[in-house]
Amino acid sequence: MFPIPIFRDWEFIPISNGGSAFMEQLIQQLVNGISLGSIYALIALGYTMVYGIVKLINFAHGDVFMVGAFIGFYSITVFHLGFFPALLISMAACAIFGVLIERIAYKPLRNATRIAALITAIGVSLFIEYGTIYIRGAQPEAYPNGIVPLKSIEILGVKISGQSLLILAVSIFLMILLQFIVHKTKIGKAMRAVSHDQDAAKLMGINVNNTISATFAIGSALAGAAGVVFGMYYTKIEPLMGIIPGLKAFVAAVLGGIGILPGAMAGGLLLGVIEALVSAAGFSLWRDGVAFVVLILILIFRPAGLFGKNVREKV
Amino acid sequence: MTANTPLLKVDKAGIRFGGLKAVSEVNLELQKGELVGLIGPNGAGKTTFFNLLTGVYVPTEGSISLDGEKLNGFAPYKITKKGISRTFQNIRLFSDLTVLDNVKIAYHSLAKHSIISSIFRLPSHFAGEREMEEKAIEFLKIFKLDNVLYEQAKNLPYGQQRRLEIARALAANPKLLLLDEPAAGMNPQETDELMNLIALIRERFDLTILLIEHDMNLVMGVCERIYVLDHGQLIADGTPEEIRNNPKVIEAYLGEEVS
Amino acid sequence: MKSSKHAKGFWLSIVLAVIFSIVMQFLISGGTLNPFYVNTLFSIGINIILAVSLHLIIGITGQFSIGHAGFLAVGAYMSAIVTMKLALPFPVAILAAGMAAAVAGLVIGIPTLRLRGDYLAIATLGFGEIMRIVFLNIDYVGGASGMTVTHLTTWPWVIACVLMTIIVIVNFTNSTHGRACLSIRENEIAADAMGINTTYYKVMAFVIGAFFAGVAGALHAHNFYIIQPGNFGFLKSFDILILVVIGGLGSMSGSVFAAILLTIISTYLSNYPELRMVIYSLVLVVMMLFRPQGLMGTKEITAFLKMGKSAKGGSHDDGKHTTA
Secondary structure, three states: OOOOOOOOOOOOOOOOOOOHHHHHHHHHHHHHHHHHHHHHHHHHHHHHHHHHHOOOOOOOOHHHHHHHHHHHHHHOOOOOOHHHHHHHHHHHHHHHHHHHHHHHHHHHHHHOOHHHHHHHHHHHHHHHHHHHHHHOOOOOOOOEEEEEEEOOEEEEEEEEEEHHHHHHHHHHHHHHHHHHHHHHHHHHHHHHHHHHOOHHHHHHOOOOOHHHHHHHHHHHHHHHHHHHHHHHHHHEEOOOOHHHHHHHHHHHHHOOHHHOOHHHHHHHHHHHHEEEHHHHHHOOOHHHHHHHHHHHHHHHOOOOOOOOOOOOOOO | OOOOOOEEEEEEEEEOOOEEEEEEEEEEEEEEOOOEEEOOOOOHHHHHHHHOOOOOOOEEEEEEEEEEOOOHHHHOHHHHHHHHHHHHHOOOOOOOEEHHHEEEEEEEHHHOOOOHHOOOHHHHHHHHHHHHHHHHHHHHHHOOOOHHHHOEEHHOOHHHHHHHHHHHHHHHHOOEEEEEEEOOOOHHHHHHHHHHHHHHHHHHHEHHHHEEEEOOOHHHHHOOOEEEEEEOEEEEEEOHHHHHHOOOHHHHHHHHHHH | OOOHHHHHHHHHHHHHHHHHHHHHHHHHOOOOOOHHHHHHHHHHHHHHHHHHHHHHHHHHHOOOOHHHHHHHHHHHHHHHHHHHHHOOOOOHHHHHHHHHHHHHHHHHHHOOOOHHHHHHHHHOOOOOOOHHHHHHHHHHHHHHHOOOOOOOOHHHHHHHHHHHHHHHHHHHHOOHHHHHHHHHHHHHHHHOOOOHHHHHHHHHHHHHHHHHHHHHHHHOOOOEEOOOHHHHHHHHHHHHHHHHHHHHHOOOOHHHHHHHHHHHHHHHHHOOOOHHHHHHHHHHHHHHHHHOOOOOOOOOHHHHHHHHHOOOOOOOOOOOOOOO
């Protein structure tokens, strides 16, 4: 009676059969894990920024990632753009999309209960997923091969694909850019002020609404970038592709300590590597479960995350 | 001092959050039946001290005992059962529930009927529920709240909410009642009524009361003894008269006004 | 006096429910209701059980759990193992399903219920996913292709389970134990300060809710011929959550009403599953924007009946007549 999610496996890229040495395999898996982890990290940054500023788990964030992947896809296939222009267009479009979601759905609920906000986020997420399916159908698309003609390189006898390196380069660049924005610009200062104390920030003359919108814009742009990179790396994209990476990115954000930017990056990378190692150990079917086990363990034993401080509720 | 054990004995209790000592080395004794005030400037650690007494925070040093029994490390609900009950600075009623239900919930730990007997509606359920309801209604009469039994707590005027919170705390059958700024936000007339109420319940329920109040004058009027807390430390204790003339206390309050 | 009045209403509704179920049984066995309607009726019953059981956890105790499909899955698989692998009778399967889900509720509840709000939500969601992946990886229960199950769910079982769920949860709620749960929803710190063992009651609500979700799982498995891990993903959890939210958090009759309404709507939209989800999600968002308390708020249908009575000059004045 209820539709079953059509979501499916984007397995790890098969290991190149260079040598059967255990170390090589391990390094190869680590590289895969870091690539995947940097995608998680990009998505996790948006989660953590939004949570830090409005204390909302933005369930729709994974779907912004999906929309980003599709925009990138159409930019490349329909408009014949290169990788970087597609990346930029996707980021810009997602930024606008993120702000629209915030203004239409979340802003009116800013003083509502947490449960109401969470349910709205779930609703928005479902709406984007099934709206996309309704408009264009559920069929998957495949990113064309060789958008960026990069040669693989060999390090320590392990072949590392150019695409892995590109993902890593793009992610690291965006993370550095984000750090710069947050710590060195006026809007970054405003964002930190609002996340620290919204009322005080308002009294200091900061435009809270614009700052929150800017946070959504930046976070969504990162998710859009993650979408394009993901499409390029794993090729297959489809309307429900955002759910699992979205949830896992949230796990990554919690792992690192929600609201903390370096935490999200570290959490994403760590989660990617953990998953890769689980796959390498021969449990690839269990891989999706590992993230949630990690989540429950971290919530129980260190709810503030690896980088967070414990804060008690004031009585 | 006295031969019999004090009702509450706090021995060098304190708590630190990380490197910050919120409360440290507090010694305090309450004899049965006393009405004692706890005052101090903003941020002196008064509410934190209440949280230590009620188990919301676990003391990192020292000990707290009630009737000679050590309370350190007990969960808040257990401490309530042992006989310490409280009100909150920012009223914490069960606001969507009725006035009657608010009080009934405080009677919960006295309930004898089990979940099974409630689910299958065994006679013990009906007996238990009826007894609870009658008791609660009887009890609310003392607080002049029996005309709003079925009102949602959030719809009561402010003064009545404060009264309900005290009623609820008393329904939990405490030996020691902790009141956290009960007069906050009240006008002089309401404050007077409140003070009369406190005097009344103290007599009627044979209670010991520890009262946090920010307003010095008010506390001086009703309390027999006063403890003064500043920067998490006890700086003075004595009769209202002694406290009024204590240079340390004057300094603590003046210091606050200057900054 | 008051409790005898309650008891009278209680027995009256039981009698009405029994009459209703007997009439329906005749309609079904007499062939008046075609299989399509019968199937819808069963789905409504199963969804009522799910909604009411989740209502106890979210609406009464205020613990935002969004992994309810996990308990449904445990119940479904447990019951299928009991009937298909062990060849035991269906009632045993229903009971085993409930027990297994309750145990799962206990195991997951004790550690996670210390968490609050968002964190609890995400932890329960994680639990639901873990359950799905566990069943996906166990060959004994068929892995991804699932298990085929004989059709054993009949109207008497459905209605009996629905009534049992409602009676147990209503009776639990309207007692000092239910009030303890309500106090946790209202203000956990104050509940603690009033001597309520909050952990105990949170876990208890979770276990009772899980038990009935497991029972629903047994009915579900033996109604649809096949169970697969994919049926129990978070979308299923959201489906159940939607029922509780739209009905009104804290209103059991609201949950029942929403379960009936939405099951009928989704049956008619079953040929357009995407459209159904688009409409659902829109309704959810619009509801939160304009009526976040849901259709019924925290009120029960009996409160409305009472109001009607006292407006007509009813004798008892315990209605909410002063709230203008």
